[in-house]
Amino acid sequence: MSINAARNDPIIAERHTATRPASQMVARPTVLEHPNSARKLAAILSADIVGYSALMSADEEGTVRKLREVREAVLPIIERFGGRIIDPAGDGILSEFPSAVRAVESAAAVQTRMEALNVQSTPPMLFRIGVNVGDVIHEGDCIDSGPGRNLYL
Secondary structure: OOHHHHHHOHHHHHHHOOOOOHHHOOOOOOOOOOOOOEEEEEEEEEEEEOOHHHHHHHOHHHHHHHHHHHHHHHHHHHHHOOOEEEEOOOOEEEEEEOOHHHHHHHHHHHHHHHHHHHHOOOOOOOEEEEEEEEEEEEEOOEEEEOOOOOOOO
16 A cells, blocks of 8 residues: 555544544454464473483483483373373473363473482483463464464473
8 A cells, every 4th residue: 555545544544643642542453254273272281301402412322212211201191181292392392281270280290200200310301391371273283373382491
């Protein structure tokens, strides 16, 4: 839209005139004819190994072996609490829960299991775990994006 056309548009002119105080101006939301994504509210559990790069630098073979053991022990716990594993890539786990309470209970159970696993090995492998509740966008079986997936540990 050209500047001259914008000046003649009553909606744009109304939004950009200083005749009303800012407190009285209301932004008009964009109206969609049809939703273009499948959204839902979900609890997202995100976990990653603390100091994974340092563990790999010290002992690659041992760290990979321990990570495999950890996953075999932890993934069933997440599923037992109703979690769906979205992405077990690298040293992290991303999972979706229908309930924030179940996600937090799962995180506590994972930490308890990790404590038991770490008694048997040195150095310990520790999970940093966060839970976030928010709107997520589904693309097939994957959660593509959305504010609910954005969790920084």
